[in-house]
Amino acid sequence: MSDKITLISQLKDFVGKEATLAGWIYQARSSGKIQFIIIRDGTGLCQCVAEKAKIPEDIFNKLEHLGQESSLKITGLVRAESRSVGGYELAVTNAEIIHAATDYPITPKEHGIDFLLKHRHLHLRSQRQWCIGKIRHTVIDAIRRFFNDNGFTLIDTPILMAAAGEEEQSLFEVDYFGSTLFLSQTGQLHLESAAAAYGKVYCFGPTFRAEKSKTRRHLTEFWMVEPEVAFIDLNGLLELAENFVSFIVSRVLQDNKPHLETLGADIAALENIKPPFYRLTYTEAVEILKGEKTAKFMAEQLIQLNQQKEQIEKRIAELEAEQAGQIKQWKRDKNAAELITLRSDFEEVNIKIENNPKHAKLAAEFNWGKDLGGSDETIISTMHDRPVFVTHYPKQAKAFYMKTDRDNKKVVQNFDMLAPKGFGEIIGGSVREDDYEMLLKRIDEMRLKREYYDWYLDLRKYGSVPHGGFGLGVERTVAWITGEPHIRQCIPFPRMMDKVYI
Ligand code: 4AD
Numbered sequence: 001m002s003d004k005i006t007l008i009s010q011l012k013d014f015v016g017k018e019a020t021l022a023g024w025i026y027q028a029r030s031s032g033k034i035q036f037i038i039i040r041d042g043t044g045l046c047q048c049v050a051e052k053a054k055i056p057e058d059i060f061n062k063l064e065h066l067g068q069e070s071s072l073k074i075t076g077l078v079r080a081e082s083r084s085v086g087g088y089e090l091a092v093t094n095a096e097i098i099h100a101a102t103d104y105p106i107t108p109k110e111h112g113i114d115f116l117l118k119h120r121h122l123h124l125r126s127q128r129q130w131c132i133g134k135i136r137h138t139v140i141d142a143i144r145r146f147f148n149d150n151g152f153t154l155i156d157t158p159i160l161m162a163a164a165g166e167e168e169q170s171l172f173e174v175d176y177f178g179s180t181l182f183l184s185q186t187g188q189l190h191l192e193s194a195a196a197a198y199g200k201v202y203c204f205g206p207t208f209r210a211e212k213s214k215t216r217r218h219l220t221e222f223w224m225v226e227p228e229v230a231f232i233d234l235n236g237l238l239e240l241a242e243n244f245v246s247f248i249v250s251r252v253l254q255d256n257k258p259h260l261e262t263l264g265a266d267i268a269a270l271e272n273i274k275p276p277f278y279r280l281t282y283t284e285a286v287e288i289l290k291g292e293k294t295a296k297f298m299a300e301q302l303i304q305l306n307q308q309k310e311q312i313e314k315r316i317a318e319l320e321a322e323q324a325g326q327i328k329q330w331k332r333d334k335n336a337a338e339l340i341t342l343r344s345d346f347e348e349v350n351i352k353i354e355n356n357p358k359h360a361k362l363a364a365e366f367n368w369g370k371d372l373g374g375s376d377e378t379i380i381s382t383m384h385d386r387p388v389f390v391t392h393y394p395k396q397a398k399a400f401y402m403k404t405d406r407d408n409k410k411v412v413q414n415f416d417m418l419a420p421k422g423f424g425e426i427i428g429g430s431v432r433e434d435d436y437e438m439l440l441k442r443i444d445e446m447r448l449k450r451e452y453y454d455w456y457l458d459l460r461k462y463g464s465v466p467h468g469g470f471g472l473g474v475e476r477t478v479a480w481i482t483g484e485p486h487i488r489q490c491i492p493f494p495r496m497m498d499k500v501y502i
């Protein structure tokens with residue numbers, strides 16, 4: 001057996017040649033004479049075909065008794081096979097078992113999300129999680145490339161903080177040698193000081209928020225990238241944000257097509273993500289929410305959801321009937337896998353059906369002045385096929401550092417970017433208040449402790465300039481791009497309000 005290992009991702013260069021793969025058994029089935037073993041090696045999947053008549057008997061027997069996730073090296077002749085996963089197959093000639101696993105807990109049968117989260121250390125190996133991880137990698141790489149190639153300097157901001165950068169209610173306290181510090185909710189304030197030193201800067205790191213919400217959009221630890229730019233206005237920020245997000249999506253389309261396909265992501269919709277994005281003011285968004293168009297849209301959506309529910313129920317019944325009969329094992333496993341997806345889709349659809357009238361009511365009764373709620377964002381974002389900027393929110397609903405609009409003092413020069421298809425906010429940003437007196441007034445109005453913000457106020461004393469920036473949440477961006485409804489699936493080891501598993 002050759003010592004040289006070939007990666008599954010390189011098989012296209014080995015057609016007609018012998019190759020040795022090193023990996024784990026993802027799935028296997030045997031007819032007694034021929035075994036189909038799908039190997040995964042971290043770069044992809046490859047079906048290996050072992051025929052009893054063609055390989056030493058002891059090897060055939062050893063392979064036949066290997067459990068899911070056993071590790072091995074396997075050698076054979078590579079052939080192109082368009083019907084096989086990945087497009088290539090290995091006609092097995094030899095194998096070396098490295099570790100025989102038995103009773104791997106994650107089987108193709110149904111597992112609840114709780115079970116899978118408890119087994120995240122193993123679940124990372126599953127196709128879905130693996131594809132999401134690959135896309136997350138590209139997103140993060142694209143983020144760094146975009147800023148590095150556009151003249152931004154990376155500034156690492158602290159994680160241990162003396163004061164709040166966002167709402168004080170979501171601070172995590174840390175005992176710091178007897179005094180209290182907080183885990184960083186944002187690097188923005190420190191970044192503003194760096195923008196006055198370097199002009200264009202960004203920070204990128206883990207962010208912590210003690211959010212008391214168990215929604216599909218909230219983690220207590222998430223990754224955020226924040227650019228900050230000196231001499232920029234709101235339009236400049238919107239342009240930066242739409243170019244940035246379009247770049248990330250184009251890089252994922254370039255590098256991750258097969259992963260997107262496996263996940264069933266909407267590739268055509270992603271190809272449509274190009275500047276300019278839609279622009280609405282908050283006041284316009286509120287008019288839309290309270291208007292006829294939304295009422296009609298919600299009613300139509302309810303009809304569609306009920307149709308979807310019926311279709312799912314029908315398919316589940318079909319599959320359950322098949323499962324009750326006599327069918328081949330591979331078909332049984334395939335059906336079981338489809339049933340898992342269908343049951344989770346069914347749950348999703350039911351939740352949406354339940355929420356639809358509540359959300360329609362919230363929208364119809366929305367009062368100018370409140371922050372947009374998750375369901376309001378969902379409605380606006382579902383009505384659009386490309387991301388939407390919502391700008392100029394009421395001052396009372398927003399953070400102290402946002403610049404008061406000089407033409408309308410009730411609103412601030414800020415924006416949220418809502419991803420389309422109901423995914424909601426992926427970016428929050430603003431122009432910063434650059435006037436010393438006005439900033440001080442906001443700090444007092446919001447009853448923040450002045451002494452913590454002395455250094456921040458200094459930036460308005462020594463060469464204050466118009467400046468601004470934004471923060472993009474990595475997990476929400478990955479959720480939107482992959483079409484994954486829950487952001488807990490978009491970080492390898494999620495931390496949520498009610499649960500930290502491993
Ligand atoms: O809108 P946010 O709170 O903005 C800030 O933190 C600003 N200081 C950023 C800036 O202007 N430099 O958060 C920015 C983004 C959100 O749009 C969202 O994508 C993500 O961070 N985010 C979360 N992601 C997951 N779980 C949570 N609990 C999140 N809270 C915010």
Ligand code: MG
Pocket residue numbers: 416425427428
């Ligand atoms: Mg926000």
